[in-house]
Amino acid sequence: DHEDIAMALYEKFGSEFNEAKIYRIRFTDLIDWVLSLNNFDGTREQATEGHLEQIQAKWVYEWRDNK
Template structure:
Protein backbone atom coordinates (compact mmCIF):
# COMPACT_ATOMS: atom_id res chain seq x y z
CA UNK A 1 0.00 0.00 0.00
CA UNK A 2 1.50 3.31 -1.09
CA UNK A 3 1.35 6.91 0.07
CA UNK A 4 -1.91 8.82 0.30
CA UNK A 5 -2.28 12.61 0.23
CA UNK A 6 -2.87 12.63 4.00
CA UNK A 7 0.55 11.13 4.77
CA UNK A 8 2.37 14.46 4.81
CA UNK A 9 5.31 13.41 6.99
CA UNK A 10 6.08 10.26 5.02
CA UNK A 11 5.80 12.04 1.68
CA UNK A 12 7.96 14.90 2.98
CA UNK A 13 10.74 12.49 3.96
CA UNK A 14 10.91 11.07 0.44
CA UNK A 15 10.75 14.51 -1.18
CA UNK A 16 13.60 15.69 1.05
CA UNK A 17 15.67 12.72 -0.16
CA UNK A 18 14.74 13.29 -3.80
CA UNK A 19 15.36 17.05 -3.75
CA UNK A 20 18.28 17.61 -1.35
CA UNK A 21 19.08 21.22 -0.57
CA UNK A 22 15.83 22.55 -2.02
CA UNK A 23 13.97 24.89 0.31
CA UNK A 24 10.40 23.57 0.10
CA UNK A 25 9.04 27.06 0.78
CA UNK A 26 10.48 28.08 -2.58
CA UNK A 27 8.57 25.33 -4.39
CA UNK A 28 5.36 26.14 -6.23
CA UNK A 29 2.35 24.03 -5.30
CA UNK A 30 2.02 22.94 -8.93
CA UNK A 31 5.55 21.51 -8.81
CA UNK A 32 5.03 20.00 -5.37
CA UNK A 33 1.84 18.29 -6.52
CA UNK A 34 3.61 16.80 -9.54
CA UNK A 35 6.57 15.61 -7.46
CA UNK A 36 4.19 13.79 -5.13
CA UNK A 37 2.26 12.20 -8.00
CA UNK A 38 5.55 11.11 -9.60
CA UNK A 39 6.70 9.21 -6.51
CA UNK A 40 6.89 5.45 -7.09
CA UNK A 41 5.32 4.96 -3.66
CA UNK A 42 2.36 7.26 -4.37
CA UNK A 43 -0.91 5.38 -4.55
CA UNK A 44 -3.78 7.85 -4.39
CA UNK A 45 -6.00 9.80 -6.75
CA UNK A 46 -4.27 12.55 -8.72
CA UNK A 47 -7.34 14.69 -8.09
CA UNK A 48 -7.19 14.12 -4.33
CA UNK A 49 -4.80 16.96 -3.63
CA UNK A 50 -6.02 20.13 -1.99
CA UNK A 51 -4.21 23.30 -1.03
CA UNK A 52 -4.39 22.23 2.63
CA UNK A 53 -2.85 18.81 1.89
CA UNK A 54 -0.08 20.33 -0.20
CA UNK A 55 0.61 22.88 2.51
CA UNK A 56 0.82 20.11 5.11
CA UNK A 57 3.37 18.27 2.95
CA UNK A 58 5.30 21.49 2.37
CA UNK A 59 5.41 22.31 6.10
CA UNK A 60 6.48 18.77 7.03
CA UNK A 61 9.22 18.95 4.40
CA UNK A 62 10.25 22.38 5.68
CA UNK A 63 10.76 20.94 9.17
CA UNK A 64 13.08 18.30 7.70
CA UNK A 65 14.85 20.98 5.66
CA UNK A 66 15.43 23.12 8.76
CA UNK A 67 16.81 20.14 10.70
CA UNK A 68 19.17 19.22 7.86
CA UNK A 69 20.45 22.78 7.54
CA UNK A 70 20.96 23.19 11.28
CA UNK A 71 23.13 20.07 11.19
CA UNK A 72 25.15 21.44 8.27
CA UNK A 73 25.88 24.73 10.03
CA UNK A 74 27.34 23.12 13.16
Protein backbone atom coordinates in the same frame (compact mmCIF):
# COMPACT_ATOMS: atom_id res chain seq x y z
CA ASP B 1 1.06 10.50 5.30
CA HIS B 2 2.34 14.06 4.86
CA GLU B 3 5.52 13.37 6.79
CA ASP B 4 6.45 10.34 4.67
CA ILE B 5 5.90 12.36 1.50
CA ALA B 6 7.99 15.24 2.86
CA MET B 7 10.80 12.86 3.77
CA ALA B 8 10.72 11.36 0.27
CA LEU B 9 10.87 14.84 -1.28
CA TYR B 10 13.81 15.76 0.92
CA GLU B 11 15.59 12.55 -0.09
CA LYS B 12 14.89 13.31 -3.76
CA PHE B 13 15.97 16.97 -3.74
CA GLY B 14 18.29 17.19 -0.72
CA SER B 15 19.53 20.68 0.02
CA GLU B 16 18.54 21.95 -3.44
CA PHE B 17 15.53 23.57 -1.75
CA ASN B 18 15.85 25.65 1.40
CA GLU B 19 12.94 26.87 3.52
CA ALA B 20 12.18 29.91 1.37
CA LYS B 21 12.32 27.92 -1.86
CA ILE B 22 10.09 25.16 -0.48
CA TYR B 23 7.37 27.68 0.36
CA ARG B 24 7.65 29.25 -3.12
CA ILE B 25 7.09 25.97 -5.00
CA ARG B 26 4.00 26.15 -7.17
CA PHE B 27 1.38 23.62 -6.17
CA THR B 28 1.20 22.43 -9.78
CA ASP B 29 4.88 21.45 -9.57
CA LEU B 30 4.55 20.02 -6.08
CA ILE B 31 1.69 17.72 -7.01
CA ASP B 32 3.62 16.46 -10.04
CA TRP B 33 6.60 15.64 -7.81
CA VAL B 34 4.41 13.94 -5.22
CA LEU B 35 2.64 11.85 -7.85
CA SER B 36 6.01 10.73 -9.25
CA LEU B 37 7.24 9.37 -5.91
CA ASN B 38 7.65 5.62 -5.61
CA ASN B 39 5.00 3.95 -3.46
CA PHE B 40 2.65 6.95 -3.66
CA ASP B 41 -0.82 5.81 -4.62
CA GLY B 42 -2.88 9.00 -4.35
CA THR B 43 -4.42 10.91 -7.22
CA ARG B 44 -4.30 14.50 -8.41
CA GLU B 45 -7.95 14.88 -7.45
CA GLN B 46 -7.21 13.92 -3.83
CA ALA B 47 -4.47 16.54 -3.51
CA THR B 48 -6.20 19.51 -1.94
CA GLU B 49 -4.51 22.81 -1.22
CA GLY B 50 -4.56 21.90 2.47
CA HIS B 51 -2.74 18.63 1.81
CA LEU B 52 -0.09 20.39 -0.27
CA GLU B 53 0.41 23.04 2.42
CA GLN B 54 0.92 20.28 5.01
CA ILE B 55 3.47 18.58 2.76
CA GLN B 56 5.36 21.87 2.37
CA ALA B 57 5.38 22.45 6.13
CA LYS B 58 6.63 18.92 6.86
CA TRP B 59 9.27 19.27 4.13
CA VAL B 60 10.55 22.43 5.83
CA TYR B 61 10.75 20.56 9.16
CA GLU B 62 12.68 17.77 7.44
CA TRP B 63 15.03 20.31 5.83
CA ARG B 64 15.61 22.03 9.21
CA ASP B 65 16.35 18.69 10.90
CA ASN B 66 18.97 17.86 8.28
CA LYS B 67 20.73 21.17 7.69
